[in-house]
Amino acid sequence: MKALVKSRAERGLWLEEVPEPEIGINDVKIRVLKTGICGTDLHIYEWDAWASKTIPIGLTIGHEFVGEVVEFGSNVPDLHVGQIVSGEGHVVCGRCRNCLAGRRHLCAFTAGVGVSRNGCFAEYVVLPMSNIWQHAHGIPLDIASIFDPFGNAVHTALAFPVLGEDVLVTGAGPIGIMAAAVARHAGARHVVISDPNEYRRNLAEKVGVTRAINPITTTLKSTEKDLNMHEGFDVGLEMSGNPQAFRDMIAHMSHGAKIAMLGIPADPIAIDWNQVIFNQLTLRGIYGREMYETWYKMTVMLESGLDISGVITHRLNWRDYEEGFAAMRSGNSGKVILDWAD
Numbered sequence: 001m002k003a004l005v006k007s008r009a010e011r012g013l014w015l016e017e018v019p020e021p022e023i024g025i026n027d028v029k030i031r032v033l034k035t036g037i038c039g040t041d042l043h044i045y046e047w048d049a050w051a052s053k054t055i056p057i058g059l060t061i062g063h064e065f066v067g068e069v070v071e072f073g074s075n076v077p078d079l080h081v082g083q084i085v086s087g088e089g090h091v092v093c094g095r096c097r098n099c100l101a102g103r104r105h106l107c108a109f110t111a112g113v114g115v116s117r118n119g120c121f122a123e124y125v126v127l128p129m130s131n132i133w134q135h136a137h138g139i140p141l142d143i144a145s146i147f148d149p150f151g152n153a154v155h156t157a158l159a160f161p162v163l164g165e166d167v168l169v170t171g172a173g174p175i176g177i178m179a180a181a182v183a184r185h186a187g188a189r190h191v192v193i194s195d196p197n198e199y200r201r202n203l204a205e206k207v208g209v210t211r212a213i214n215p216i217t218t219t220l221k222s223t224e225k226d227l228n229m230h231e232g233f234d235v236g237l238e239m240s241g242n243p244q245a246f247r248d249m250i251a252h253m254s255h256g257a258k259i260a261m262l263g264i265p266a267d268p269i270a271i272d273w274n275q276v277i278f279n280q281l282t283l284r285g286i287y288g289r290e291m292y293e294t295w296y297k298m299t300v301m302l303e304s305g306l307d308i309s310g311v312i313t314h315r316l317n318w319r320d321y322e323e324g325f326a327a328m329r330s331g332n333s334g335k336v337i338l339d340w341a342d
Ligand code: NAD
Pocket: 038, 039, 152, 170, 171, 172, 173, 174, 175, 176, 194, 195, 196, 197, 200, 215, 239, 240, 241, 242, 244, 245, 261, 262, 263, 264, 265, 286, 287, 288
């Protein structure tokens, strides 16, 4: 089958012919229909320091997908051929303390689809049945293909109650924009998003925020004044990994505010801890998605009117993957979807 493979220890990604994956008794084989390109895939393409120490050569990459079930093992009780599914990209051990307690998103021995085991940028992908999410009828395939990053957004946006609260999102990448839309849908009053990238601020405005500000030219203080806010933001969603964005956020939260952090900083960040202590802030790191409460919430929010379709800016055939990666690299993109159906 055709697959996009990290076959050399250098910048790039190569289209190769690889053997079709085989299934065990607990596995599901899926024909891939659409995939999303993640920032992680771009790191692997670019072969940065993280990628070169993490990714085994010869790996088929990719972890955001939707597809149809073509085959399953003898232990799999409830799937049928042709069923539309996505996959949770964290394959957990099932045996550690957190897994046994049902907190699988906290597993300490996670394997990553398209990171440490073969991924979905291919005609077929195989996953354990416990990693399969069966889509509800009526979820568009484009949206189903980005349930993984949508799940990051939902996991972060719903980490703390947002009903009636003022929410600050730093970073209008695809995940920040989706998180802003989720906070709105979940009843936040003002949702302010910041990003120096104009293309992405425009995209955020299209998907729906109170203000999309350029942090270089507009201060949070003036934005608060403009919105008649007096005591700062109640909930922060850090979606940039940028040190200055994080410091700015901490300085503009209300007393007792809560910050959920998804963005991954490249290096350690120094902050003014006095602001955390005297303002009694709560900081919480967020990783992946809750299995499978986040997936359930994503489905139900879409069914109750949440529209994230505006975050998808590029739809390309898989053969044009170089164009898709270039769009990601430029920053002038939201989600980039590759179609594998033909
Ligand atoms: P992205 O890189 O597309 O978006 C980050 C955005 O932050 C960019 O648009 C950039 O312009 C913006 N930014 C840079 N400096 C800024 C500043 N000073 N103020 C405000 N914004 C600024 O990333 P994404 O795909 O949307 O993902 C968001 C973050 O979440 C990334 O850091 C990613 O690595 C991380 N992530 C974490 C997990 C997890 O499980 N914790 C999962 C997926 C992604």
